[in-house]
Amino acid sequence: MSERSTQETPRDDREISHPVFAAIYDRVPQSWLLRSHREYLTRALSGRVLEIGAGDGAMFPYAAAAGTDIEYHAIEPDPHMRTRAESAARERGFPVDLRSARAESLPYPDESVDVVLASLVFCTIEDPDAALAEAARVLKPGGEFRFLEHVRADGWRGSGQDLLNPLWKRAAGGCQLNRETIPRFVSHDAFSVVEIERLRFGIFPVRPFVRGTLRRR
Numbered sequence: 193m194s195e196r197s198t199q200e201t202p203r204d205d206r207e208i209s210h211p212v213f214a215a216i217y218d219r220v221p222q223s224w225l226l227r228s229h230r231e232y233l234t235r236a237l238s239g240r241v242l243e244i245g246a247g248d249g250a251m252f253p254y255a256a257a258a259g260t261d262i263e264y265h266a267i268e269p270d271p272h273m274r275t276r277a278e279s280a281a282r283e284r285g286f287p288v289d290l291r292s293a294r295a296e297s298l299p300y301p302d303e304s305v306d307v308v309l310a311s312l313v314f315c316t317i318e319d320p321d322a323a324l325a326e327a328a329r330v331l332k333p334g335g336e337f338r339f340l341e342h343v344r345a346d347g348w349r350g351s352g353q354d355l356l357n358p359l360w361k362r363a364a365g366g367c368q369l370n371r372e373t374i375p376r377f378v379s380h381d382a383f384s385v386v387e388i389e390r391l392r393f394g395i396f397p398v399r400p401f402v403r404g405t406l407r408r409r
């Protein structure tokens with residue numbers, strides 16, 4: 193069963209709240225594996241940057257190191273994650289405009305953002321098509337959508353992910369193992385592909401990872 197047949201109708205009135213997942217998220221031994229990819233996302237940042245689904249603020253140190261010429265905004269709907277992200281920003285002295293919002297409905301005007309960052313979030317967003325449309329809406333023409341995501345594998349691994357997905361989704365804060373995220377990104381009319389790279393890390397069932405950059409037409 194692929195993601196299309198398991199997709200639920202998004203309901204904005206249902207709270208996104210995963211206190212246990214938020215509490216253990218930064219204990220998952222992922223930070224060293226992801227370091228170079230977080231650096232990729234934050235390379236040469238400037239202007240207004242919007243991170244969607246900021247989680248516990250894992251991207252903030254990288255964004256802080258990326259330059260001073262940035263106005264960093266982030267949205268995060270889960271209050272438990274948001275509290276952690278607020279602490280992360282405070283501890284670093286990194287100024288972030290952190291808002292409670294969903295990627296499907298961004299509280300920003302059209303063409304007001306230079307770079308949108310999505311790190312490990314399109315696996316979890318309930319309506320990824322709406323979120324991508326929102327990213328396109330808020331980006332200025334020529335602006336960049338940069339992402340790092342894990343996606344559905346090919347072959348038997350993909351079938352295994354389909355089987356595990358219902359259980360995984362419950363245990364991992366709504367994360368889905370079998371999202372077909374890249375076809376969604378590359379086929380969107382509002383974007384041209386700058387680069388997409390399939391990465392050689394991750395352990396089944398969270399594998400493969402893909403990172404890349406799209407440019408707003």
Ligand SMILES: C[S@@+](CC[C@H](N)C(=O)[O-])C[C@H]1O[C@@H](n2cnc3c(N)ncnc32)[C@H](O)[C@@H]1O
Pocket residue numbers: 208244245246247248249250251267268269270273293294295296310311312313316317318319366367
């Ligand atoms: C796996 S965490 C990734 C956190 C962070 N971006 C990182 O790189 O570590 C996924 C995050 O997406 C958030 N999320 C879930 N649904 C969302 C939505 N509809 N819009 C924006 N963020 C969402 C979750 O609350 C969670 O904090």
